[in-house]
Amino acid sequence: MRRNHKALHLISRLYMVAVLVFLYAPILVMMVLSFNEGKSRGNFTGFSLKWYGELFQNAEIMQALSNTLIIAVISSLVATVVGTFAAYGISQMNRRSQGLVMNISYLPVINPDIVTGVSLMLLFIFMRMNLGFATMLISHIVFNIPYVILSVMPRIKQMDRHLLEAAMDLGLPPLRAFLKVVLPDIMPGVISGMIMAFTLSIDDFVISFFTTSGVQNLSIYIYSSARRGIEPTVYAIMTLMFVTVVSLLLLINRKSLGRTVAKRTRI
Amino acid sequence: MSNQDALIEIRDVCKLFTDDGDEKQAVDHISLTIRRHEFVTLLGPSGCGKTTTLRMIAGFETPTSGAIYIDGKDVSAVPPYKRKVNTVFQRYALFPHLNVADNIAFGLTVKKLPKDVIAQKVDAMLRMVGLQGYNKRKVTSLSGGEQQRVAIARALVNEPEVLLLDEPLGALDLKKRKEMQIELKNMQQKLGITFVYVTHDQEEALTMSDTVVVMRGGTIQQVGTPQDIYNEPRNRFVADFIGESNIIDGIMPEDERVVIGDVSLDCVDKGFAPNEPVDVVIRPEDIYIVTQSDKGQFKGTVESVVFKGVHYEMQVRDTAGFLWLIQDTSMFAEGMEVGLIVRPEDIHIMRKSDDPNAAVYREEEAL
Numbered sequence: 291m292r293r294n295h296k297a298l299h300l301i302s303r304l305y306m307v308a309v310l311v312f313l314y315a316p317i318l319v320m321m322v323l324s325f326n327e328g329k330s331r332g333n334f335t336g337f338s339l340k341w342y343g344e345l346f347q348n349a350e351i352m353q354a355l356s357n358t359l360i361i362a363v364i365s366s367l368v369a370t371v372v373g374t375f376a377a378y379g380i381s382q383m384n385r386r387s388q389g390l391v392m393n394i395s396y397l398p399v400i401n402p403d404i405v406t407g408v409s410l411m412l413l414f415i416f417m418r419m420n421l422g423f424a425t426m427l428i429s430h431i432v433f434n435i436p437y438v439i440l441s442v443m444p445r446i447k448q449m450d451r452h453l454l455e456a457a458m459d460l461g462l463p464p465l466r467a468f469l470k471v472v473l474p475d476i477m478p479g480v481i482s483g484m485i486m487a488f489t490l491s492i493d494d495f496v497i498s499f500f501t502t503s504g505v506q507n508l509s510i511y512i513y514s515s516a517r518r519g520i521e522p523t524v525y526a527i528m529t530l531m532f533v534t535v536v537s538l539l540l541l542i543n544r545k546s547l548g549r550t551v552a553k554r555t556r557i
Numbered sequence: 558m559s560n561q562d563a564l565i566e567i568r569d570v571c572k573l574f575t576d577d578g579d580e581k582q583a584v585d586h587i588s589l590t591i592r593r594h595e596f597v598t599l600l601g602p603s604g605c606g607k608t609t610t611l612r613m614i615a616g617f618e619t620p621t622s623g624a625i626y627i628d629g630k631d632v633s634a635v636p637p638y639k640r641k642v643n644t645v646f647q648r649y650a651l652f653p654h655l656n657v658a659d660n661i662a663f664g665l666t667v668k669k670l671p672k673d674v675i676a677q678k679v680d681a682m683l684r685m686v687g688l689q690g691y692n693k694r695k696v697t698s699l700s701g702g703e704q705q706r707v708a709i710a711r712a713l714v715n716e717p718e719v720l721l722l723d724e725p726l727g728a729l730d731l732k733k734r735k736e737m738q739i740e741l742k743n744m745q746q747k748l749g750i751t752f753v754y755v756t757h758d759q760e761e762a763l764t765m766s767d768t769v770v771v772m773r774g775g776t777i778q779q780v781g782t783p784q785d786i787y788n789e790p791r792n793r794f795v796a797d798f799i800g801e802s803n804i805i806d807g808i809m810p811e812d813e814r815v816v817i818g819d820v821s822l823d824c825v826d827k828g829f830a831p832n833e834p835v836d837v838v839i840r841p842e843d844i845y846i847v848t849q850s851d852k853g854q855f856k857g858t859v860e861s862v863v864f865k866g867v868h869y870e871m872q873v874r875d876t877a878g879f880l881w882l883i884q885d886t887s888m889f890a891e892g893m894e895v896g897l898i899v900r901p902e903d904i905h906i907m908r909k910s911d912d913p914n915a916a917v918y919r920e921e922e923a924l
């Protein structure tokens with residue numbers, strides 16, 4: 291019986307390792323190749339930071355990188371403000387409307403990116419807007435808002451419903467009351483929502499691709515350069531992107547982990 | 558109505574909630590005058606509209622019709638943050654990211670008082686509610702009773718004209734509750750603040766208040782001093798809700814005489830129509846038991862005896878089949894034949910027509 295148990299344990303361990311290898315081996319290969327001296331995809335001829343150096347000299351890449359970062363910063367900030375107020379507003383609705391509105395805001399999350407991308411593009415064209423930086427920025431704000439709402443909502447749900455009223459009772463008008471007592475209480479949700487929005491914005495290719503033309507972000511640059519033939523500089527950008535996104539995700543997890551630990555110690 | 562002393566006047570106020578197409582009349586045509594320095598308690602079963610009434614006074618809900626006057630001015634258009642009213646919320650609503658001192662100082666900080674004045678007032682308040690030295694404690698680390706005191710201090714420190722308290726002692730155990738009842742009453746008298754207090758505990762209402770307002774289904778059933786409410790309940794519902802009562806059908810053949818079944822009794826009430834059907838209320842502690850059953854006005858058999866600490870509580874079934882609830886310091890054993898005696902001044906007669914909800918209780922009793 292006991293032995294059986296051990297064997298099972300071992301098998302499940304091996305299974306885990308296999309899954310992780312399949313998931314991370316490709317990325318690992320790419321990362322290693324980004325430090326390769328030569329251009330070859332087949333063999334590692336020596337360690338070098340050559341491609342990273344080239345990366346920072348390439349004006350087109352630098353332009354794309356700056357677009358990506360500017361859009362990620364602005365869209366995550368705007369989406370955080372809009373999404374936080376929206377979440378609070380939704381939480382104050384009666385139960386049935388609340389369910390309805392939550393489902394509607396959830397839709398873009400489950401909607402395939404390509405559908406969101408194409409429909410946004412059609413909307414912009416229909417409204418006679420020129421596709422470019424602005425339309426890409428608007429699209430990023432739009433697809434980020436639901437994620438902020440979804441991340442803030444649970445915090446609001448566990449907050450005392452009467453906090454805002456208590457602050458108003460003590461003399462603060464509604465907006466100041468919100469900033470003074472509600473916001474500090476839901477801050478962890480707001481921050482992880484913002485980080486998530488930032489990551490998603492950096493990450494996005496499909497929606498960006500359809501809602502801009504001429505103006506490139508990193509993912510569009512990589513896509514178009516891949517068609518020309520992939521340079522190891524691309525491995526270098528992707529390695530950097532991967533590291534950024536993973537660290538941000540770790541930050542979110544640390545935050546929510548920290549929260550549960552804090553809660554446990556409080557009890 | 559326009560009394561010089563009147564601080565809050567509620568005039569014919571209704572509150573109708575429309576939620577997903579369902580309509581709920583939470584408050585139904587209530588009028589009430591609250592005098593300066595008065596301790597008024599809204600008392601009633603769950604869902605009778607106490608919190609809604611309080612929230613309309615605070616400004617968190619707007620009346621559907623009618624108006625509320627504070628200091629003679631219609632406050633319909635005055636938002637909560639401009640009313641001279643502070644609230645102690647049912648579940649305290651303390652600010653979790655602030656410590657005890659900052660919670661209490663909140664209202665004063667909003668008013669931009671100098672820091673040293675605030676610190677002084679906060680300390681004085683902490684002393685008053687018995688929490689000196691708690692300044693830097695996190696509010697989430699406090700016990701229910703301590704949070705409760707912080708909530709009271711946070712409201713009182715602003716020296717409001719009116720303090721609204723929504724079941725503030727609900728989370729406390731019986732002993733702590735009694736202590737806090739006395740403390741709150743003392744504070745109210747010392748500071749001369751008008752209290753509007755909500756509870757569904759009749760004993761709490763009777764011990765603390767100057768005036769008790771008994772509510773039911775969004776309406777006011779009776780307004781009066783605790784003695785009035787207890788001794789002269791205006792209808793069956795009030796009698797039943799305020800302490801335990803024996804409520805029996807009777808007929809008034811003439812003034813100062815009531816007939817229950819085939820027993821005719823002297824009483825002190827008058828002004829009823831000849832042979833008017835009435836509700837007769839007799840408190841359990843006002844019935845005397847005698848061992849010689851022939852000496853009693855009613856004859857009956859003891860059906861159960863329960864020891865309640867101060868007294869025994871007995872149920873006696875009389876010959877007509879009515880089950881009397883009786884409290885007495887001596888015990889009468891189960892199965893004993895006894896007589897029951899009631900003094901005329903302990904018999905309370907209520908007009909059935911005084912009771913707007915008579916039909917409703919009949920239905921409830923039938924269930």
Ligand SMILES: Nc1ncnc2c1ncn2[C@@H]1O[C@H](COP(=O)(O)OP(=O)(O)OP(=O)(O)O)[C@@H](O)[C@H]1O
Pocket residue numbers: 574575576581582583601602603604605606607608609610757
């Ligand atoms: N925002 C609201 N929307 C819809 N119905 C409401 C709302 N607030 C209160 N009600 C309803 O109005 C009625 C009165 O509610 P209220 O909270 O005033 O009762 P209460 O006397 O304070 O009861 P409790 O002792 O349980 O606190 C209840 O039936 C309640 O369901």
Ligand SMILES: [Mg+2]
Pocket residue numbers: 607608609647723
């Ligand atoms: Mg209530």
